[in-house]
Amino acid sequence: METGLVYLDNAATSWPKPPEVGEAMAAFLRDSAGNPGRGGHELARAASRTVDEARATLARLVNAPATKRIVLTHGCTDALNIAIHGIMRSAMVDSCGGAKPRVVTSCLEHNAVLRTLHCYATGGLIELDVVTCGSDGLIDPDAYLSHCDERTILACLTHASNVVGTIQRTGEVGHGLRRRSPHALFLVDVAQTIGHMPIDAEAGFADLMAIAGHKGLRGPTGTGGLYVGERAYPDDPDSPRLFCERRGGTGMKGVGLDMPTELPDALEAGTANAVGFAGMLAAVEAKCETEHHTERALTARMLDGLHAVDGVTVYGLPGVEGRTAVVLFNIDGAHPREVADRLDKEFSIAVRGGVHCAPLAHAAIGTGDDGAVRASVGPCNTDGCVDALLNAVAVIASGAAVG
Numbered sequence: 001m002e003t004g005l006v007y008l009d010n011a012a013t014s015w016p017k018p019p020e021v022g023e024a025m026a027a028f029l030r031d032s033a034g035n036p037g038r039g040g041h042e043l044a045r046a047a048s049r050t051v052d053e054a055r056a057t058l059a060r061l062v063n064a065p066a067t068k069r070i071v072l073t074h075g076c077t078d079a080l081n082i083a084i085h086g087i088m089r090s091a092m093v094d095s096c097g098g099a100k101p102r103v104v105t106s107c108l109e110h111n112a113v114l115r116t117l118h119c120y121a122t123g124g125l126i127e128l129d130v131v132t133c134g135s136d137g138l139i140d141p142d143a144y145l146s147h148c149d150e151r152t153i154l155a156c157l158t159h160a161s162n163v164v165g166t167i168q169r170t171g172e173v174g175h176g177l178r179r180r181s182p183h184a185l186f187l188v189d190v191a192q193t194i195g196h197m198p199i200d201a202e203a204g205f206a207d208l209m210a211i212a213g214h215k216g217l218r219g220p221t222g223t224g225g226l227y228v229g230e231r232a233y234p235d236d237p238d239s240p241r242l243f244c245e246r247r248g249g250t251g252m253k254g255v256g257l258d259m260p261t262e263l264p265d266a267l268e269a270g271t272a273n274a275v276g277f278a279g280m281l282a283a284v285e286a287k288c289e290t291e292h293h294t295e296r297a298l299t300a301r302m303l304d305g306l307h308a309v310d311g312v313t314v315y316g317l318p319g320v321e322g323r324t325a326v327v328l329f330n331i332d333g334a335h336p337r338e339v340a341d342r343l344d345k346e347f348s349i350a351v352r353g354g355v356h357c358a359p360l361a362h363a364a365i366g367t368g369d370d371g372a373v374r375a376s377v378g379p380c381n382t383d384g385c386v387d388a389l390l391n392a393v394a395v396i397a398s399g400a401a402v403g
Contacts, residue, residue, distance in 0.1 A: 006349040006385045010378035011162055011192060011326050011356075014218040017283060021220060024282035028275050036274050037251020047274045048251070054277035055264065057284055058225045061217075062190070062209055063200040068263040069233075071226040072272050076191040077112040079210035079226035082267060083187050084116045086242035087154050087232075088125065092185070094240075102127045104147045105156040106139050107360035108163065110189065113156050114360060127151070132364050137166035137316045145176045152181040159199075160192040163361040163374070164316030165326030167193065174205025185232050191215060192324050195284075196292055207232045208242075218287070218379075219280025222273050228263060237261055246270070291379035295325040298377040298386050302327050305390035311397040315365050315372060326376045328367075331397045336373045339396060343373075347392040351375045 007015050028050060034043030036051040051072065059067040073079040087093075093101050103117055103126050114130075121128035129147045133139050139157065148155060155177050160167045174186045185207040190199055195216025201209050206229065213223030233241045244259050248269035260266050300320040306312050311332040317323050331339055340353030355362045355371035362371050375389060 004348050006347075006381075006388050008375040008377060008381065008385065008389060009350045009352050010381075011165075011215065011324075011374060011376035012352055013214045013221060014216070014378050016380055017218055017220065017279070018286040020282040020286045021218070021279040025220065025275050025279040028278035032278070033275065036272055038249070038271070050274050050278050050281070051272050054223075054281055055225075057281060058211060058213075058227075061194060061199060061284075062211065062227050063202060064227055065202060065230075069228050069230075071228055071264045071267045072277065073211075073224045073226055074222050074273060075214070075224040076189065076210045076212035077110075079224050080110075080112045080187070080189065081116055082226055082245060083208045083210065083228075083232075083242070084113070084154070084156075085245040086267070087185060088120055089243035089245060091240040092153055092183070099151055100125075100127050101153045102129060102149065102151040103154045103156070104129045104131065104144070104152055104184075106131045106133065106144065106158065106168075107364045108133055108137065108139065108158050108161045108166075108168070108358065109156060109360070110158065110162060110191070111357045111359075113158075113187075113189065114358075117156070130360065133161075133166075133361070135315075135365055137161050137164035137361070137365060138322075139168050139173075141169050141172040141176060144173050145180055148177060148181040148184060150181065150183075152177075152184040154185050154187060155181070156187045156189070158189040158192070160324045160326075161316075161358070161361060162192050162326065163356050163358050163372075164328050164365060165192070165323040165376075166316055167197075167322050167324060170206070171204040178205055192326070195287070196295065196324055201227045201229065213276070213280040217280060218283040220276045223276040223280045226267070228267065233263055233266070242267065244269075288379065294379055294381075295377055296320050298381055298383070299323070299325045299327060301383060302375060302377065302386045302389065305386065306393065309390070309394050309397055312393060315367065324376075325378070326374060328372045328374050329393075330367065330372045331393065334396060336367075336371050339373050339393075342396055343389070343392055347388065349389055349392055351389070 032046035036047035187208040191212035209227035211225040213219040250265040336353035343349040
C-alpha cells in the first residue's frame with residue numbers, strides 16, 4: 001500500500017490490514033449477509049458458516065480442546081467484561097464461605113480489567129489486590145502467587161503489557177495458582193500476543209482467555225473471543241459456572257425465557273459481527289510465517305537506535321528478548337503527547353503518547369500521569385519506517401526546528 005504515513009501504532013490496532021480483509025468483508029456483504037443462526041434460508045446458513053469457521057479458527061489458535069469453548073465477542077474488552085462480570089455473579093463467589101472474596105490482578109492490566117474490578121472493589125463486594133511490577137515491566141510469579149490464598153476466586157494477568165511489551169510468565173503463575181488457590185480461576189489477556197507468538201490455553205493453565213481479533217491477527221475492529229475452560233464452565237450443569245451476564249436471542253433456543261445452558265450460546269446472546277469475522281478469517285489466512293521475525297528485527301533496530309539518542313529514555317527490558325514489538329520512550333523536557341503530536345503533524349509518523357489505558361503500569365515504571373510515547377511495529381513496516389522515527393526523535397530531542 002502506497003502511503004506517506006509511517007504507521008507505528010500496531011499495538012492499538014494493526015494497519016494496514018491485508019487487502020484480503022476488505023475483499024472478504026465486501027464479498028460477505030454481497031453474498032452471505034444473513035443473520036447467523038436466525039433463519040433456515042441460504043443467506044442465514046452462509047453467515048452461520050462464517051461464524052462457525054471463525055470460532056474454529058480461534059479455537060485452533062489458542063489450542064482450545066473444543067470449538068464450543070470459544071465465545072465470539074465484539075473485542076477483547078467485551079471478552080474481559082463477560083469473564084469478570086460472569087465470575088462476580090456466579091455461585092463461585094460462595095466458595096469463600098461467607099468471607100469477602102479476593103481478586104488478584106496486576107498493575108499492568110488494561111483498564112478493561114482494572115476499571116471492571118474497581119467497580120466491585122469500591123462497592124465493597126470484593127477485596128482487590130494489585131501486584132506491582134519491576135522497572136522492566138516484569139511481574140515476579142512468586143510475588144504474584146504470594147497474594148493468592150483460599151479466598152481468591154479470580155486471578156488476572158496480561159500475557160504481555162501493552163505499555164512496555166514485557167511478556168509475562170503466565171504459565172508459571174497459572175500452574176502455581178492451581179496448587180495455591182485451587183478454587184480460583186485464572187484469566188489471561190492475550191490481546192497483545194495472539195498472532196505474534198504461539199498460545200496454548202490449556203498448557204498455560206488458563207481458565208479464561210480474552211482474545212483481540214484486530215491487533216496481531218490483523219482483522220477488523222469489533223472482533224474477538226473468550227476462551228472458556230472446563231473449570232470456568234463445566235459440562236456438568238450442577239457445578240458452579242460462569243454467570244451469563246448478557247441475555248437475549250440465540251441461535252440455539254427460541255422458546256422460553258431462560259438462556260441456553262450449553263456453550264457457546266449460553267454466553268453469546270445477540271447477532272455476531274459476522275462481516276467482521278469474515279474479515280478476520282481472511283487476515284489469519286493471509287498471515288506470513290516470517291511476520292514475527294520481521295517484527296523482532298525491527299524492534300531491535302528501534303531499541304538500539306533510541307538508546308543512542310541523547311536525551312531519550314527507553315523503558316522496559318533493554319533488548320528484544322522477552323518483549324513484544326512495543327517500545328516505550330520519553331524525550332527529556334517534552335510531554336509525550338506533544339512528542340506524538342509533532343511526530344504526526346511534522347513527520348507523518350503515527351505513534352501513541354499518554355498512558356495507553358493502563359495508568360497503573362505507568363505509575364509502576366515511573367512515567368506517572370503523563371505517560372510516555374509508544375511505538376509499535378507490524379509486519380508491513382520496514383527498516384525505513386524505523387529509521388524515519390529515529391531521525392525524527394533525534395530532531396525533537398535536539399530542539400531543532402523542522403525546515
